[in-house]
Amino acid sequence: MIPSNLCDLVTFVPNKQEPVHNWLYYKEGYAKGLVEWAVKEFGLQEPVCDPFCGVGTTLLACKQMGLQSTGFDVSPLAVLASEAKTRNYDLGAIEKTLAEFGAMHPRPIGKFPNPKIRRLFREQQMDDIYFYYKKILEITDPKVRNLFLLALVDTTGRVANVVKIGGSLRRQKKPPLPVKKLFLGKVKKMLLDLRHAKMPAVEPAIFTADARITNLQENSVGSVITSPPYLNKIEYTKVYKLELGLFFNSQETRLRAYIADEAAVPDSAGAENGGGMRAHIADGATGRDSETRMPLIAKAYFDDMRKALRNMLHYLRPGGKAVIVAGGGCFPYETVESDDILIKIAEEEGFRCAQKIVARCIQCMRNRTIKVGTVRESVIVLEKPAQ
Numbered sequence: 001m002i003p004s005n006l007c008d009l010v011t012f013v014p015n016k017q018e019p020v021h022n023w024l025y026y027k028e029g030y031a032k033g034l035v036e037w038a039v040k041e042f043g044l045q046e047p048v049c050d051p052f053c054g055v056g057t058t059l060l061a062c063k064q065m066g067l068q069s070t071g072f073d074v075s076p077l078a079v080l081a082s083e084a085k086t087r088n089y090d091l092g093a094i095e096k097t098l099a100e101f102g103a104m105h106p107r108p109i110g111k112f113p114n115p116k117i118r119r120l121f122r123e124q125q126m127d128d129i130y131f132y133y134k135k136i137l138e139i140t141d142p143k144v145r146n147l148f149l150l151a152l153v154d155t156t157g158r159v160a161n162v163v164k165i166g167g168s169l170r171r172q173k174k175p176p177l178p179v180k181k182l183f184l185g186k187v188k189k190m191l192l193d194l195r196h197a198k199m200p201a202v203e204p205a206i207f208t209a210d211a212r213i214t215n216l217q218e219n220s221v222g223s224v225i226t227s228p229p230y231l232n233k234i235e236y237t238k239v240y241k242l243e244l245g246l247f248f249n250s251q252e253t254r255l256r257a258y259i260a261d262e263a264a265v266p267d268s269a270g271a272e273n274g275g276g277m278r279a280h281i282a283d284g285a286t287g288r289d290s291e292t293r294m295p296l297i298a299k300a301y302f303d304d305m306r307k308a309l310r311n312m313l314h315y316l317r318p319g320g321k322a323v324i325v326a327g328g329g330c331f332p333y334e335t336v337e338s339d340d341i342l343i344k345i346a347e348e349e350g351f352r353c354a355q356k357i358v359a360r361c362i363q364c365m366r367n368r369t370i371k372v373g374t375v376r377e378s379v380i381v382l383e384k385p386a387q
Contacts, residue, residue, distance in 0.1 A: 001041065007360035009034040010227075010325050010377050015057065019193040024081045024154055026055040027164070027239070030227055030325055034379075035061035038225055038323045042354075042381060045222030045320065051211035051308060056082030058225045059204040066200040070221070072209040076248045077153070077240055082206050084150040087143045094191050097144050102184055106131040117245045120160045120171070128179035129156055133247070151186040153243050158182055164239050212307040216315035224312055224322035231301050231329030231338050298329055298336050306345050312382075313350050319386040321354065328375025330364035339378040346382050355381040 008014055014031035015021040021032050035058050038044060046067040050058035053071030055078055062069035063086050073079055106128040112118055118126050132152055139145035159177045162169040211228070289299035312322050329336035343353045357379040364372040 002357055003033070003037055005033075006037075006357070006379070009037065010359040010379070012057075020085050020190075020197060021057060021060060023085055023150060023190060023193075024055050026078075026081070028227075028229075029054045029057050032057060032061045032064075034325070035225055036065065038379075039065065039067070039223075042223075042321050042323060044225070044323070045317075047220075047222055049216070049221040049224050049312075049315065050226045051214065051224070051312065052226045052228050053082050053206065054078050054227075056085045056204075056206070059206065060085045063202055063204060064199055066202060068202055068204070070205040070216070072207050072211070072214060074208065074210050075240070075244075076208060077243050079206060079208050080146055080153070081150055082204075083143075084146045086204050086206070087146070088201055088203055089143055089147070089194055090141075091191065091194060093141055093144050094147065094187070094194070097139060097141075097148065098184065098187050098191065101132070101135065101148070101187070104131075104135065106180060109134060112246055113249075114245050117242060120162050120242065122161075122176055125159050125176070125179050129159075129246075132179070132183060147190060148187060149247065151190060152183055153247060154186055155179060155183040156246060157243065160242060162242065168238050169242060211311065212304055213311075215311060218314055219317045221315045221320065222317055223320050224316060224324070226322070227325035228305060228308065230327035231298055231336060232295075232331060294336060295329075295331055295334075298331075301329075302338075302341055302345060305342060306349065309342070309346050309351070309382075310349050313384055316384045318384055320384050322351070322380075322382040322384075324380045324382065325359075325377070326380055327362075327377045328364075330362075330372065330375055332366050333372065335364050335373040335375045337376055339376055339380055343380060343382075346380075350385070351382040352385055353380065354383045355379075357381075 003009060009031045012026055012029040012031065014033055015029065016025065018032050039048075039062075046062070046069065048058065048062050048067055048069040050069070050071040053059060053073045056071065059069050059071045059082055071082060073082070108127045109131055111126065112130055112133075121129070129152065133149075136145060136148045136152060139148060157164075159174065159179055159182065161171060161173050163172045164170075287296040288294065289296055316322065324342070326339045326342050328338050339356060339358075343356060347353060359377050359379055361374045361376055364375050366372050
């Protein structure tokens with residue numbers, strides 16, 4: 001049965017009210033309820049794999065249901081959030097570390113190396129963030145260290161003089177919010193969530209990897225629940241550059257919206273380079289693939305998705321299902337319906353399409369005022385044929 005609120009479940013919004021799931025807001029994610037529905041509706045078997053795990057919604061939802069899972073992502077921020085949300089903690093160790101941090105008095109001990117990002121903060125805030133960052137790195141328990149680091153990442157986004165709007169950061173002056181109060185308050189809230197969670201002890205396996213080239217053991221996965229980066233969406237590349245630049249030494253912003261190898265799209269098409277990991281195409285791009293007649297970046301995107309789907313087919317067990325949330329591409333003068341193209345590619349690789357469920361339709365606008373068309377956001381259910 002299709003839930004009446006499926007249009008909401010394909011978004012992260014419901015997670016804002018879910019303890020632990022809401023530790024880090026992630027616009028590009030989907031809701032815990034989507035995972036719960038998919039497991040029940042399609043009879044999904046463990047271990048569940050999410051090759052684009054984001055901030056761990058699939059992995060945490062599976063943990064809460066007592067299911068084994070594994071996940072990976074190219075973004076170190078995503079992997080940090082996924083790990084912090086899904087570990088089994090010694091709450092006493094968190095309490096002890098929290099008390100130690102509460103007794104600290106932040107003082108200038110150095111600066112983050114990126115001057116452009118430093119300018120987005122008041123000097124006192126930047127000094128406090130760097131102080132706590134260096135102290136967090138001294139925590140010996142890796143689970144506790146990751147939890148505190150995620151709390152600081154969240155705090156940093158709240159005090160910075162920027163806001164996330166659409167797919168970019170926009171400068172916005174904020175009042176001088178106190179870093180120490182917000183940071184310690186975030187940790188206390190996380191600790192409270194853990195005290196009331198009472199989750200099963202199962203821990204997912206999580207690592208940093210690229211879904212196009214990562215080969216898990218053949219027939220080792222019972223099912224897949226995932227949502228690849230959407231075609232031509234720039235949120236993945238720009239909206240987290242603050243966090244990536246400060247805490248992960250990332251000078252480039254390509255990590256999450258990997259899609260398209262360098263060779264697939266010429267620089268003249270207007271795409272952003274990134275060491276084999278390509279992001280969005282500029283609005284002015286007009287290059288087209290001679291065979292498919294689709295924008296070059298779309299052709300490259302689907303070439304990459306073919307690699308990811310081929311890997312899924314490899315590690316899924318015979319009879320296993322892949323539930324994929326996919327969104328269409330919005331270009332200045334046309335739309336590209338990704339769901340049907342992904343289904344065609346999956347069937348060419350050996351999958352059988354069991355179902356396509358349209359969750360919602362979204363208007364595609366040019367210059368925020370001119371309607372180009374609509375694109376679908378769909379749930380695709382693929383099945384690996386039984387041998």
